[in-house]
Amino acid sequence: MTEHALDNPKPVIEIRPGGGWRALDLREVWEYRELLQILVWRDLKVRYRQTFLGVIWVVAQPLLTTLIFTLLFNRIGHITAGTNVPYSLFVMVALVPWTFFSGGVTASSNSLIGSAHLISKVYFPRFIVPTASVLAGIADLAVTLVLVIVMLLFAHVPLTPQLMLLPIGLLLCLAFALGVGLWMSALNVEYRDVKVIVPFLLQLWMYATPVVYPLSVIPQKFRWIAALNPMTGVIELFRASLLGDPVPWSGVAYAVVMTALVTISGAYYFRRMERLFADVL
Amino acid sequence: MRSIEVEKLAKKYVIGGVKELGYRTLRDSIAGLFRSSGERAQRETIWALRDISFTAEQGEVIGIIGRNGAGKSTLLKVLSRITEPTEGVARLYGRAGALLEVGTGFHPELTGRENIFLNGAILGMARAEIARKLDEIVAFAEVGQFIDTPVKRYSSGMYVRLAFGVAAHLETDILIVDEVLAVGDASFQRKCLAKIEDVGRHGRTVLFVSHNLSSVTRLCPRALLIEEGRVKRDGPSHEVVRFYLHSDLGTTAAREWPDSSRAPGDQITRLRAIRVLSEGEIAPKIDIRNRVQIEMEWEVLQSGHVLTPNLHFRSEDGSVVFVTQDLDPVWRGRSREAGRYRSFVEIPGNFLAEGTLIVSAAISTVDPSWVHLFENDAVAFEVLDTMAGDTVRGDYGGEWPGAVRPMLPWKNEVVER
Numbered sequence: 001m002t003e004h005a006l007d008n009p010k011p012v013i014e015i016r017p018g019g020g021w022r023a024l025d026l027r028e029v030w031e032y033r034e035l036l037q038i039l040v041w042r043d044l045k046v047r048y049r050q051t052f053l054g055v056i057w058v059v060a061q062p063l064l065t066t067l068i069f070t071l072l073f074n075r076i077g078h079i080t081a082g083t084n085v086p087y088s089l090f091v092m093v094a095l096v097p098w099t100f101f102s103g104g105v106t107a108s109s110n111s112l113i114g115s116a117h118l119i120s121k122v123y124f125p126r127f128i129v130p131t132a133s134v135l136a137g138i139a140d141l142a143v144t145l146v147l148v149i150v151m152l153l154f155a156h157v158p159l160t161p162q163l164m165l166l167p168i169g170l171l172l173c174l175a176f177a178l179g180v181g182l183w184m185s186a187l188n189v190e191y192r193d194v195k196v197i198v199p200f201l202l203q204l205w206m207y208a209t210p211v212v213y214p215l216s217v218i219p220q221k222f223r224w225i226a227a228l229n230p231m232t233g234v235i236e237l238f239r240a241s242l243l244g245d246p247v248p249w250s251g252v253a254y255a256v257v258m259t260a261l262v263t264i265s266g267a268y269y270f271r272r273m274e275r276l277f278a279d280v281l
Numbered sequence: 282m283r284s285i286e287v288e289k290l291a292k293k294y295v296i297g298g299v300k301e302l303g304y305r306t307l308r309d310s311i312a313g314l315f316r317s318s319g320e321r322a323q324r325e326t327i328w329a330l331r332d333i334s335f336t337a338e339q340g341e342v343i344g345i346i347g348r349n350g351a352g353k354s355t356l357l358k359v360l361s362r363i364t365e366p367t368e369g370v371a372r373l374y375g376r377a378g379a380l381l382e383v384g385t386g387f388h389p390e391l392t393g394r395e396n397i398f399l400n401g402a403i404l405g406m407a408r409a410e411i412a413r414k415l416d417e418i419v420a421f422a423e424v425g426q427f428i429d430t431p432v433k434r435y436s437s438g439m440y441v442r443l444a445f446g447v448a449a450h451l452e453t454d455i456l457i458v459d460e461v462l463a464v465g466d467a468s469f470q471r472k473c474l475a476k477i478e479d480v481g482r483h484g485r486t487v488l489f490v491s492h493n494l495s496s497v498t499r500l501c502p503r504a505l506l507i508e509e510g511r512v513k514r515d516g517p518s519h520e521v522v523r524f525y526l527h528s529d530l531g532t533t534a535a536r537e538w539p540d541s542s543r544a545p546g547d548q549i550t551r552l553r554a555i556r557v558l559s560e561g562e563i564a565p566k567i568d569i570r571n572r573v574q575i576e577m578e579w580e581v582l583q584s585g586h587v588l589t590p591n592l593h594f595r596s597e598d599g600s601v602v603f604v605t606q607d608l609d610p611v612w613r614g615r616s617r618e619a620g621r622y623r624s625f626v627e628i629p630g631n632f633l634a635e636g637t638l639i640v641s642a643a644i645s646t647v648d649p650s651w652v653h654l655f656e657n658d659a660v661a662f663e664v665l666d667t668m669a670g671d672t673v674r675g676d677y678g679g680e681w682p683g684a685v686r687p688m689l690p691w692k693n694e695v696v697e698r
Contacts, residue, residue: 011374011375011376012372012373012374013362013372013373013377014370014371014372015359015360015362015365015366015370015371015372015373016365016366016369016370016371017365017366017367017368017369018365034402034407034408035402035403035405038398038399038402038408042388042391042395042399045390045391045395046388046390046391049390117385117386118385118386118403119363120363121363121379121381121382121385122361122363122379122381122385122386122403122404122405123361123362123363123379124403124405275364275365278358278363278364279294279364
């Protein structure tokens, strides 16, 4: 399916059997950017309109999770931050990207099924659907980020120039959430039990990622396994930029490579499965 | 100028493959690896479209008709790029928009205004374009001061009017419309039809799928008849409609579904046969003086539902002549056991007008309102006036208008001599 101008002044839409592996048509996605915007806007509007508690929840959730984790792992489990930063802040900083990631993956993996009525009635680049779900999480991320910075200032943890690295961490986290989201959403259309697996997977994943413990507790010879997980690099980078930990350059490099692999392969897999969506949903 | 070119378009569905792919699980797939290939090969393919070719010039308004399952919807889905063809190619010259449903993407929590923007964007309209037409859309939909109210508080009529209002203002070179007019009250339907006629007049190409034969003949100078995934007939719409009504296997007056799983209906009831009888015989042509019996044979698969067969009679121009439902006191309000039933209704002689009557059959539950099946254009028959002098015509041989032609008792009195 390509759109191009021939001698005919009008655009020509050619419809023929597709198939095989195709790259993402970024130009077409760009043409539909207003739809992407409006779907993100709809998600946010509906979420915050339906519940007055919605806004409070965004603030309460990271605070409560931090509280529980601190009690559980620090007070009872005696895990420490490894630096002189309070454990609660150490965890809270990691929860910012983690909550965004897990929320984005959950939302996008269900997004195609949730939008079945659109997909079976209207044409638009399907890529927009999981992307909008991931992007809608940015609002919550912004709120929790502000909350964390306020807490840091409150606890007299000084902000360092490394804060400038935060956007890299954010972008990396966004790209990786999108990559995993593309895989899961397309798999979820084909295999309906993916929906059941995703929450479980994310829970295991969190414990495999240095969210509640520092990377330093992992023995040196197993570090490479942790480095294969881009969320390790993302969280390390968040801690470096917000808490002033040393910048984990090699961890970031691994994360960039792995994110690129997952996201690009996700886009290809999504495009391959895309033509079946309307028939299957 | 050429607007649409369709060449040998075909679409295959794999039953037990693609269609049921959605209900496959990872667990099954992994288990499937250990099964022999013979077991996995039990798949049935269905060609929803086989060999569709046609072209349309810019500004043509083309109706697409055919029975349920003939492939009309699949054709529209392929042309609106929702699903890909298996073979063949179609070219659309210009911007194309598809309305396969009104109000696609409408969200109940959002206000009317917000939904206009959302729905417009989904249909492919630019935000600036929607903003420019906002007032016009609101006026068209007659929702007035409710525009900033969440649509979940709208009446169903308002909801549909707003949804159609957005759709009707979609300005594309090619417009693909499916059945969307089967909504709203009669006056709003007329307004929508007028709007579509208007679209055609502005040099846009319209493909219009409808079950309403009268709107097809009225709106579309040309029609395509789709049968078993092929273009069976292509020509002036009144000719195609006439052909459609008489093209049934042997007779138009009876239809049977020997295979229950393919018969129209749901998990509760299915229609297995419908026949037009006169004097005990299947009768495609009926003497205007004779009684006509319509017989429905249907099965109940699930006991415990109150089921009411009903019949809808339309004339050739698509207007409804009358609707009748089963009021048999024995069965009224009584739930049916699983089994096979036969329902009859008798139309008296000297009641119907001359011409073709098209009968759609339905089985519904009245409370809660639930249509289990609605078989459009199930059977058709022709009513003939023998001109023997003992009909409503008497000795008059000219044109006799009217949807029905009842023999009514006339009386005369001498008032003054």
